[in-house]
Amino acid sequence: MNGEPPAHALGLDFGTTNTVVALGDGAGGSELVEFADGTGAVFRSALCFWEEERAWNGIACEAGPWAIDEYLQSPLDSRFVQSFKTVAASASFERALIFGKPYRFEDFGRLFLQRLVRHAGGALDERPRRVVVGRPVEWAGARPDPELARRRYDLMLGEFGVELHYVYEPLGAAYSYASRLSEPATVLVADFGGGTTDFSVVRVGEPGATRRCEPLASAGVGIAGDRFDRRIVDRLVLPMLGKGGRYRSMGKVLEIPGGWFAEFADWSRLALMRNRRTLDELRRLQRDALDPEPIGRMIALIEHEQGFPLYDAVGRVKRALSAEDRAEFRFEGGGVAIAAEVRREEFEGWIAEDLARIEAALERALAAAAVGPEGIDRVFLTGGTSLVPAVRALFERRFGGERIAAGGELTSIAHGLALIGGEPDPAAWAA
Structure with a gap:
């Protein structure tokens, strides 16, 4: 969709372990959404349910750090759900019973987003016109179905934004990292989440170029933290x-x-x-x-x-x-x-076997981009698992420590997605 970028674009990094939201300002910048009670910008991807007569359908619900608090207060009388993103592409998952009531993936997702908005201190009360949502390159699970995951995400996000775009999560991180660069470069981004590890190779142009970033290839594997x-x-x-x-x-x-x-x-x-x-x-x-x-x-x-x-x-x-x-x-x-x-x-x-499979996914990304290790100018590592020394050593061995950068391990994807939302045509980045 071409035209003027919206004044209010939202980047949503819905992760297996944590969720982060950023709002674009329409002028090339973005700001992370902070949640209530000093919890910061990182919102745990978790739900807690308990029986309550006054609640709708007799079941009350909380999300994020509030879900953890509710569970720890009464673990025997509550049901805790986390990492539900890992079943998004699973045809074998149809519904889960919580206190005898069925919940589909999209039901969990809608409840989670409703509570997230409630705890955002009014920052998300206005429904954004454009939402850019991160998705993994490869979904978690033995036989993932990407089309099923897309349908479930559409249902989950139907009330969240008017115009939806899906972008590979490492591309969001790449766009964020590109905003720091002052010269052209070919960049490899490695995103280590809770459920998946994803790679993207991106060519970054001169600052001020009509199209600053050009995705070359992506690959991933359902292994991570x-x-x-x-x-x-x-x-x-x-x-x-x-x-x-x-x-x-x-x-x-x-x-x-x-x-x-x-x-x-x-x-x-x-x-x-x-x-x-x-x-x-x-x-x-x-x-x-x-x-x-x-x-x-x-x-x-x-x-x-x-x-x-x-x-x-x-x-x-x-x-x-x-x-x-x-x-x-x-x-x-x-x-x-x-x-x-x-x-x-x-x-x-x-974790040696897992590291070998992660390295194989890296090889696939480089091969698809037709770029060897010598053709990569910068390597940007993001996600909490990127801090594991054996993970970093894998990249130092292939690319040398001087080419590796890190930072914003939990927030860079949301920041970059919001910036992509400010582009005249974010569909050019669509997965």
Whole structure:
């Protein structure tokens, strides 16, 4: 759509872990939306539901950091939903039951955006004419369906903006980074989110050029920070909860089935295990286990709703290993205490397979752009996982440290999307 850029364009970076919103001023600038109570510009992509007679349909809801507060106040009487972006392209996900009521992906999305607007202190009360929404290059999931994700996003965002444009998330970061450059360059942007890692190669022209940025190619893979967390849980936590242990069954000694530990891939799913049938089965497993103590720890974590603090401890040790060669993993809750030292080289071994797949996606982006490493002038890393030393080392090895830049790890995409919204024709950037 050509014509004059709107005075009010909005950039929406709806992420697996966090969501950030920026408003364009129509004059080549943008400003991040700050949320109430001093929470800043980063809004956690989470929902919490609880039963309340006065609420619509008898179920009340909160989002963002307020969702976490509600859940921690009453974990046994609430239902917590996070990372729901990861099912956007999944045909196997149709709906989730919350207190017996069905919720589709777009229902979660609309509720989330409504609460986000409410907590924006009036900054989002005016419906923007143009909304530029980030999307991953490759959707998360085993067999993602991009067209299904697009339909679900359209339904989720139908009340949010008049004119919708979808742009690859790393292109948003590229546009943001280009605003800092004073000379032409070929730029590789690597965006490390919670659920996906995406790459874009962009040619940046002279300041003041009619079209400052030209996308050359993009590629991605459904691996990012959440997968690294799961590696820590799998290698460090689950062996203390019985994984790899053995039990007696019909006169034989067998290894405890791995299916018991699948729910630990996502801490919020632990709440679903808190039902009589599952707990009764776990107690039978504990009775038959050669070493019953680890299974007892698993039961205690489930009964006392310790998923959130457990994964919070995982996140802390991962961040600590970004700054130190070793860190202490420490968790206490629900009568369970776990402490262990983790060396950075151990962690890097755990994620080596994931790093190889990330590097393969990088190769695909360079090949599609017909640009070798020597043809890249600048590398811009964004997203929280870009701070992991093994991730940065991958790029230093390929491009040299002098070409690498970072900054605005959680906000650069929204900033760039809002700037694209100020272009006369943002459809030129559409995914």
